[in-house]
Amino acid sequence: MEIFPGLWIIERHGQAYLYREADRFTLVDAGITGIAPKIFDALGAQGGRPEQLHTIILTHHHADHMGGCAELVESTDAQVMAHALEAPVIRGDQQPPEAQITEIERPFHEQAVKATPPAAPARVDRELDDGDEIDLGGGALVVHVPGHTPGSIALYLPAKRVLFTGDAAARLPDDRVIAGVFNVDPAQTRESFCKLAELDFDVACFGHGKPLDKDASRAFRRAAERLG
Ligand SMILES: [Zn+2]
Ligand SMILES: [Zn+2]
Numbered sequence: 001m002e003i004f005p006g007l008w009i010i011e012r013h014g015q016a017y018l019y020r021e022a023d024r025f026t027l028v029d030a031g032i033t034g035i036a037p038k039i040f041d042a043l044g045a046q047g048g049r050p051e052q053l054h055t056i057i058l059t060h061h062h063a064d065h066m067g068g069c070a071e072l073v074e075s076t077d078a079q080v081m082a083h084a085l086e087a088p089v090i091r092g093d094q095q096p097p098e099a100q101i102t103e104i105e106r107p108f109h110e111q112a113v114k115a116t117p118p119a120a121p122a123r124v125d126r127e128l129d130d131g132d133e134i135d136l137g138g139g140a141l142v143v144h145v146p147g148h149t150p151g152s153i154a155l156y157l158p159a160k161r162v163l164f165t166g167d168a169a170a171r172l173p174d175d176r177v178i179a180g181v182f183n184v185d186p187a188q189t190r191e192s193f194c195k196l197a198e199l200d201f202d203v204a205c206f207g208h209g210k211p212l213d214k215d216a217s218r219a220f221r222r223a224a225e226r227l228g
């Protein structure tokens with residue numbers, strides 16, 4: 001599905017976003033293990049070839065976001081980027097930190113775990129930090145949003161007025177925008193969400209839930225007020 005010209009969501013449990021600039025494609029998150037054919041189909045539908053997948057930016061290390069990464073780099077020259085705190089986990093050199101699952105979250109978490117095949121470790125070529133700029137959409141800014149995981153990032157494209165939230169935020173089926181769930185540090189997640197609510201953007205692309213294609217930062221500000 002196209003969100004706006006040049007930006008597509010690859011819909012599958014573990015959403016990935018494909019961004020086209022001229023003959024170069026960037027993926028924000030890499031979906032679950034087994035997603036590669038679907039990504040290549042989406043590329044092909046735009047007249048692209050696998051070699052044109054230039055960059056893969058991972059918002060964090062969870063298997064529903066990095067699952068497809070290893071298989072994608074096998075057949076492309078894509079450069080993989082992730083926050084420096086996530087990189088050792090993505091590479092398989094470090095155990096993932098454990099999330100504090102609340103009682104309310106538990107049944108949903110069990111469901112999500114069941115739906116997510118394990119992810120193969122993947123290469124990380126560039127380690128990111130807060131404030132780094134990536135050559136995407138006129139300059140994409142890395143926003144460190146710890147809490148869901150220690151090295152979670154959002155990606156802010158001010159020139160395009162787009163925010164990729166990873167799992168620092170989500171959109172529920174009833175359209176409400178919420179701070180991320182299944183967090184390593186829930187208080188930090190709330191702080192990070194409020195940080196995102198201070199940015200100015202029209203379009204929000206979530207790790208889970210339908211993209212918001214207008215007035216997105218207003219929805220974030222309302223949600224931040226509810227957090228108190
Ligand atoms: Zn996650
Ligand atoms: Zn997720």
